[in-house]
Amino acid sequence: MDVLIFKIAVLLSFTLFFVPQKARHLVTLLLVGTLAVVTSYWAVQSFMSVEVWEKNLMYLVDHPVNIIIDKLSAFFILVINLTVITGTLYSKGYLKPYTTLKTSQEMAWHYFNLLWLHSSMLMVVMFRDALAFLIIWELMSLASFFLVIFESEKKETIRIGIQYLIQMHIGLLFILIAFVVAAVQSGAPFSFDGLEVYFSTHSPFGLFLLFFMGFGIKAGFVPLHTWLPHAHPAAPSHVSGIMSGVMIKLGIYGILRVLTYIHTDLMMIGIFILLVSLVTGVLGVTIAIVQRDVKKLLAYSSIENIGIIGIGIGLGVVGMAADIHVLAALGFAGGLLHILNHSLFKSLLFYTSGNVYQQTHTRNIDYLGGLHGKMPRTTVLFLVGSLAICGLPPFNGFVSEFLIYSGLFKSLQGAELFPVIFILLGIVGLAVIGGLAVFCFTKVFSTIFLGTSRSDHTVHSAEVSKSMLFPLWLIGLLILFIGCAPFLLMRPLADIVYVFTGHTQLITSMGHSMTNMCIASGVLVAVVGLLWLLRSRVQKNKVIQHNVTWGCAYTGANAAVHQYSSASYADNIRQLAPGVVGVKKEYKHFEETEIFPSPRSFDTLSSDIFEDHLITKPANKLLKGMARIAVFQTGKTQHYLLYALVFLIVILLLTLVNWI
Amino acid sequence: MSILSIILIIVAAVFFPGIIGMMKSLVVGRKMPSIFQPLFDVIRLFKKGSIYSTTTSFVFRLAPLVYFATVFASMLFLPIAGERGLLTFDNDLVFFAYMLALGKFFMIIAAMDTGSGFEGMGANREALYSMLVEPAFFITMGSLALFTGYTSFYDLFTSVQINTDFSYIIGISGVYVLIFIAMVENSRLPVDDPRTHLELTMVHEVMVLDYSGFDLGLIHITSWIKFSIYTTLISNFLLPVDWPLGFQIACFFLIQAVVAGVMGLLESFRARNKLDKNPQWILMLSAIAIVTFLATLIIAEKIVLN
Numbered sequence: 001m002d003v004l005i006f007k008i009a010v011l012l013s014f015t016l017f018f019v020p021q022k023a024r025h026l027v028t029l030l031l032v033g034t035l036a037v038v039t040s041y042w043a044v045q046s047f048m049s050v051e052v053w054e055k056n057l058m059y060l061v062d063h064p065v066n067i068i069i070d071k072l073s074a075f076f077i078l079v080i081n082l083t084v085i086t087g088t089l090y091s092k093g094y095l096k097p098y099t100t101l102k103t104s105q106e107m108a109w110h111y112f113n114l115l116w117l118h119s120s121m122l123m124v125v126m127f128r129d130a131l132a133f134l135i136i137w138e139l140m141s142l143a144s145f146f147l148v149i150f151e152s153e154k155k156e157t158i159r160i161g162i163q164y165l166i167q168m169h170i171g172l173l174f175i176l177i178a179f180v181v182a183a184v185q186s187g188a189p190f191s192f193d194g195l196e197v198y199f200s201t202h203s204p205f206g207l208f209l210l211f212f213m214g215f216g217i218k219a220g221f222v223p224l225h226t227w228l229p230h231a232h233p234a235a236p237s238h239v240s241g242i243m244s245g246v247m248i249k250l251g252i253y254g255i256l257r258v259l260t261y262i263h264t265d266l267m268m269i270g271i272f273i274l275l276v277s278l279v280t281g282v283l284g285v286t287i288a289i290v291q292r293d294v295k296k297l298l299a300y301s302s303i304e305n306i307g308i309i310g311i312g313i314g315l316g317v318v319g320m321a322a323d324i325h326v327l328a329a330l331g332f333a334g335g336l337l338h339i340l341n342h343s344l345f346k347s348l349l350f351y352t353s354g355n356v357y358q359q360t361h362t363r364n365i366d367y368l369g370g371l372h373g374k375m376p377r378t379t380v381l382f383l384v385g386s387l388a389i390c391g392l393p394p395f396n397g398f399v400s401e402f403l404i405y406s407g408l409f410k411s412l413q414g415a416e417l418f419p420v421i422f423i424l425l426g427i428v429g430l431a432v433i434g435g436l437a438v439f440c441f442t443k444v445f446s447t448i449f450l451g452t453s454r455s456d457h458t459v460h461s462a463e464v465s466k467s468m469l470f471p472l473w474l475i476g477l478l479i480l481f482i483g484c485a486p487f488l489l490m491r492p493l494a495d496i497v498y499v500f501t502g503h504t505q506l507i508t509s510m511g512h513s514m515t516n517m518c519i520a521s522g523v524l525v526a527v528v529g530l531l532w533l534l535r536s537r538v539q540k541n542k543v544i545q546h547n548v549t550w551g552c553a554y555t556g557a558n559a560a561v562h563q564y565s566s567a568s569y570a571d572n573i574r575q576l577a578p579g580v581v582g583v584k585k586e587y588k589h590f591e592e593t594e595i596f597p598s599p600r601s602f603d604t605l606s607s608d609i610f611e612d613h614l615i616t617k618p619a620n621k622l623l624k625g626m627a628r629i630a631v632f633q634t635g636k637t638q639h640y641l642l643y644a645l646v647f648l649i650v651i652l653l654l655t656l657v658n659w660i
Numbered sequence: 661m662s663i664l665s666i667i668l669i670i671v672a673a674v675f676f677p678g679i680i681g682m683m684k685s686l687v688v689g690r691k692m693p694s695i696f697q698p699l700f701d702v703i704r705l706f707k708k709g710s711i712y713s714t715t716t717s718f719v720f721r722l723a724p725l726v727y728f729a730t731v732f733a734s735m736l737f738l739p740i741a742g743e744r745g746l747l748t749f750d751n752d753l754v755f756f757a758y759m760l761a762l763g764k765f766f767m768i769i770a771a772m773d774t775g776s777g778f779e780g781m782g783a784n785r786e787a788l789y790s791m792l793v794e795p796a797f798f799i800t801m802g803s804l805a806l807f808t809g810y811t812s813f814y815d816l817f818t819s820v821q822i823n824t825d826f827s828y829i830i831g832i833s834g835v836y837v838l839i840f841i842a843m844v845e846n847s848r849l850p851v852d853d854p855r856t857h858l859e860l861t862m863v864h865e866v867m868v869l870d871y872s873g874f875d876l877g878l879i880h881i882t883s884w885i886k887f888s889i890y891t892t893l894i895s896n897f898l899l900p901v902d903w904p905l906g907f908q909i910a911c912f913f914l915i916q917a918v919v920a921g922v923m924g925l926l927e928s929f930r931a932r933n934k935l936d937k938n939p940q941w942i943l944m945l946s947a948i949a950i951v952t953f954l955a956t957l958i959i960a961e962k963i964v965l966n
Contacts, residue, residue, distance in 0.1 A: 370775070372717040379717070383769075392762040393755060405754040406811070412802060413809035417962040424802060424953060428946075431798040434758070435791030438765055442787055446772030451780075452715055516749040520733050520759070527729035528722070535725070535874050542709035542873065549713040549774045550870055552859045559715070564772065564780025572788045576939060 002038050003055055003067070009034040013115045017108045021099065025092045028111040032088045032118055036081035039122050042067070043074035047492060057126075065132045071496045072260070075336065076125040076246075076253050082478075083245040083343045084118045086471040090351050091238040093468030094358060098150075110150055117143040117242065124250050128192040130179040134172065140250070141168040144243055148235040160230040167217055167227045174214030175254070178207055195261040204262045208269055211258045219251025220303045221310065222280040223610040229291075232299035233363060237354025240295060241347035244302045249339050252309055259317065260499055266321035274314030274422055278429040281307025283580060285436040289443065290570045290581045290606045293363045294353045297444055298346065301389065304433060305342045309335045312404045315426050319411065320501060322419045329506040330407025332497045337489065338400035341482065345388040345397060348475045352382040355468060356448060359461035365447045365566045367455040374461045377469055379449045384476045386441040388483070391434055394521030396482035399489075401430060402517070406510065436573075443569045451563045484521055487514035567604045582607045665740040665892070668909065672916040673881075673888035674699055679917055683924025698884070702877045710873035715775040723770030724875040728882045730763035731889065738892050739814040741908035742901035748814040753801045756813070757794070760845070760886075764790050771867040778859045782866035785935070789851060789863070792942040793844045799949035800837050803830060803956040817896040826959045833952040835897050839919070840945050842890035846883060848923065850941065853932040861935065891919045 009031050019027050046053040046069040053069040069077065091114070099107060120140035127133045145168070149161035179190060186201060188194035198207065217224045228248070232240045255273075262269065284304030291297035312335025319327030355378045356371065357363055372379040388395035408426050415423060453459075463469075482489065490511055494504035549559070574583045587602040632643070678695035685692045694700070712720070737745045737752040745752075764786065771783035805811050807830055808819040820827050844851050847864030859866045868879050895915040899908050933941055957963045 370715070372719070383719075387762070387765065390761075390765065391758065392765060393758055398758055402751065402754055402758075406751045409751055409754070409802065409805045409811040412806040413960070417957065420806070420957065420962060424799070427798050427802050428795045431794040432791070434761070435794040438761060438768075439787045439791050442765060442768045442772065442783070446769050446783075450717060450719060450769060450773040451775030510750075513749040513751060516747045516752070517755055520736060520747055520755065523736065524726075524729045524733045524759070527732050528725045531725040531728060531878070538706060538874050539710060544709055545711040546714050547711055549715050549776045549779075551776065552778050552869070559775055562777040563775045564777060564784060569780065569784050572784060575936075576788075 003057060006038045010119050013112055016112045021104050024108060024111055028115055029088050031115055032084055035119055036085055039077045040081050042069050043077040046071060046074040047495060060132055065127065065129055067126045068128050069126060070499060072256060072499050073125045075496050077122060079340050079343050080121045080246045083242055083347050086347060086475055087238040087242040089471040090468055093465045094236060094238055094354055113143045113146040117147060121247060121250060125253055130190045134176060138172060144247060147239040148231050150236050157234045160234045164227045164231045171214045171217035174210050178210035178214060182207060192257060199262050204265050205268055208258060212255060215251040215254035219248050220306050221276050222283050223614055225303045226611040226615050228303060229296050229299045233293055233295040237350050237357060241350035244350060245343040245347035248302060248306065252339060266317050270314050270317030270321050271422060273310055273317060277307045277310025277314050278425060280310060281429060281433045285433055285440055286573060286577055286580050287608060289440045289573045290583050292366050292566050294365050294444060295363050298349055298353065302346055308433065309338045311426055311429060312338060315407060318419055318422055322415060324411045324415050324419065325503055326506050327407045327411035328501045329497055329504060330403050332500050333493050333507045334400045334404030336496055337403060337493055341396040341400050344475050344479050345385045348381060348472060349385040351472055352378050352385060355464045358464060360457040362457045365444060367457045368448045369454040370452045371458060371461060372449045375463050377463055381472045381476055382445060382449060384479060386445045388479045390437045390441050394483045396479045399482060399486040405430060443566055447566045452559045454560050484518055487511045582609045663746060664743050665738050665745050666735050668740050668912060669735055669888050669892055672913060673884040676884050676888055676916060676920050679920035680924040683921050684928050687928040702880050705877035706874055708873045710875060713774050713870050716773045720770045720773045723766040724878045726766040727763040728878050730759045731882050731886050734759045735889060737813050738889065739817055739896060740892060740912060741905055742818060744814050748812050751811045753813055757797055767867060774870045778866050779869055782863050785863045786867060789844055789938065789942055792939055793841055793945065796837055796945035796949045797841055799946060799953055800834050803953045806960055807956050818901050830952060830956055831897050835894050837945055837949050838890065838894050842887065844942055846887045849927045849930050850933045851938050891916050
């Protein structure tokens with residue numbers, strides 16, 4: 001019955017092309033809701049029982065395709081459903097201005113793909129059969145591709161979309177090769193479960209590396225991340241939120257799924273994941289700091305958070321390899337919880353920046369400023385997202401980072417020298433990432449919402465509609481809920497970690513810390529409240545004036561120009577890490593003879609060194625090579641006949657000397 | 661469990677800035693101000709009205725309160741004289757560091773909220789310095805966790821005392837790093853000069869330029885308590901827990917007074933770093949912390965030398 005509902009809901013997606021424009025969002029929401037309810041029901045059932053939930057979905061060329069939901073899949077199902085529902089709710093208001101620009105069928109196509117992105121993501125985590133998995137993985141990439149190129153009238157968007165599509169197929173190729181290698185070399189069935197046989201007889205690192213390349217492109221590990229900073233800004237905000245919130249996590253899911261089958265050589269794999277993740281985390285946030293495009297900045301910050309998740313997982317694997325139970329359990333627990341947490345605050349940040357984009361029509365934060373008066377609710381929500389993403393208490397991001405830190409500190413004494421080095425690296429890495437994240441988000445929040453406006457983009461902005469704000473409040477509440485009552489999550493989290501480590505008591509023992517953290521957060525809020533009351537009492541009979549900001553006795557300055565911009569705020573980091581952030585300044589020097597200077601302009605451009613050296617430069621070289629070869633393409637029939645003749649003569653000569 | 665630590669820290673915090681002021685006057689040969697002078701200043705501020713910039717939002721109003729509340733909440737974890745803090749739990753040191761970061765986050769955005777270039781400059785520097793100093797704190801605490809096997813402030817400090825003679829090695833380098841972390845976190849010399857009169861070279865002072873009245877008073881109090889908290893960490897390093905309680909408390913105040921005195925002395929003779937040398941200087945703390953960590957590895961016999 002429930003499987004039938006799932007099938008029907010997926011099939012009903014085609015009706016979207018036939019329903020009237022006005023009802024379309026409602027129908028999408030209903031279908032997304034149905035899918036979410038059914039799959040969440042399965043997921044909860046899987047959480048409740050010790051057994052793995054399994055049912056047949058369909059047959060693919062006489063080959064059964066089963067839905068298999070263990071606790072890991074169940075966790076991902078819940079995360080996917082949550083973010084897609086908020087994204088769909090949000091899309092109504094966000095897409096409203098586009099209904100006049102786009103034809104009805106274009107809008108239907110968009111919603112159709114949104115629905116398919118949802119169902120394909122769900123099926124990705126439910127399928128174990130390799131063929132079905134690869135097909136649905138491809139469908140997911142296609143659906144997201146069409147969602148990204150929603151504004152296809154812009155040439156740039158199409159270019160980015162194609163780039164995304166190509167990179168996804170390179171990823172798919174790696175995963176395909178990995179599955180084929182495993183199946184051929186071990187003779188086991190072409191499925192995830194077949195990997196068990198392969199890994200029990202072969203050294204796992206090579207095959208794991210193939211999987212890591214394939215899934216890592218989706219997840220955005222440095223240096224495989226180059227599609228992210230382009231695709232996220234190009235896509236509409238609800239799509240960016242869903243893609244960054246959950247779709248890239250499915251890359252992590254793939255890596256985690258493969259890890260469940262590996263039982264040997266874990267040390268090398270763990271260290272590999274840890275080192276890649278540390279680089280990903282630190283570079284992601286450093287590059288994020290110098291961005292001016294808010295969505296590009298958020299995309300780089302997603303890369304950073306993938307790094308944090310990877311640090312947790314890598315430490316978990318190191319802990320398993322070195323038999324440090326506490327590191328294994330808490331590393332995985334922190335990494336997994338951060339998947340959920342990041343899906344919440346990153347979607348919140350993308351949606352709120354969508355609000356800003358809808359009202360101001362620019363993503364360049366240096367054109368914004370002082371929006372707090374015009375969009376007060378968006379301001380608060382963005383602030384909540386920023387605090388959460390910096391991992392500050394009492395918000396949810398802190399809880400997952402705290403779990404990882406706990407694993408690190410607790411395992412220091414018991415570990416041998418070799419793991420201790422990596423534990424120290426983990427501590428330093430997390431601390432540096434945390435500090436940089438604060439730098440990054442104080443910059444972006446204050447440049448967009450605080451101070452005074454920097455251009456007339458903000459003149460006509462106003463708070464967005466209630467239908468757009470509702471899902472955001474929902475996410476905000478969840479963020480606070482996880483941040484303030486984290487002890488409730490420890491039990492389910494322990495169940496998921498059990499899939500990897502086989503022991504869990506350490507996670508549930510975190511309950512004491514979590515309760516005390518909760519009390520401390522309560523004290524924090526209470527003190528703020530009391531002080532607020534005290535201040536209103538104290539100030540009651542005093543003179544409270546309002547005046548312009550004190551300009552240090554200098555009154556000639558234009559406040560909008562005088563204040564710090566995003567580029568000036570980031571300049572410190574640019575000076576510290578010039579090799580990484582690759583910022584170019586464009587300006588003309590003053591000539592010595594120039595007594596009356598002409599008007600000048602100054603611009604800074606940031607580029608991603610990985611993209612430059614790994615993608616753009618090789619691609620340009622290839623193109624140049626191709627251009628040279630193109631001299632043969634003259635368009636004259638005589639020349640082509642000549643080529644054929646030359647070819648025949650060469651073959652003839654080779655045959656004469658018995659080469660072939 | 662006791663609220664002893666909170667009371668002691670607050671009492672020490674009241675005298676702390678007074679002692680620094682007295683020491684500075686003594687060195688330059690001025691008549692010494694009363695030890696309560698800073699307290700009188702704050703009381704005067706509380707009596708005054710306030711002026712708010714029209715550019716500012718709720719963030720500006722909220723920030724000093726959050727700043728105070730975070731520092732207050734981080735007091736709850738600190739043990740004193742072998743007495744547990746009110747809330748002691750595993751890894752409370754992580755919570756401690758992130759709690760203080762929350763306060764800083766708010767002070768930074770509050771400075772940006774005024775839309776002033778000067779305050780932006782201060783906010784920007786504060787964000788950079790606190791980012792750079794973070795690893796030093798975590799590595800130092802990591803060394804302690806490695807040495808003792810515990811992860812809460814209470815357990816760390818009680819067992820680092822009774823462990824072995826080697827504690828002193830870790831104790832000394834740990835105290836050294838902590839003193840300078842305290843200098844950076846509280847915007848004192850050599851990173852920031854609280855006496856400077858030029859806004860361009862300020863860090864913390866310029867961030868709070870637009871605050872007045874109650875808010876400014878609260879910010880001052882918060883900085884005192886913050887300083888006192890770091891000094892408490894230092895005294896926890898030094899004081900053996902098996903001494904009698906009264907004697908420990910006396911020593912606690914002595915250490916607070918000595919640290920304040922030394923600070924006044926240092927600030928009278930030392931000049932501030934060149935601003936662009938600050939990042940290097942702060943990173944040096946992490947380097948020393950790593951050396952401490954290596955020493956701990958040797959003491960814990962993870963690295964075997966022969």
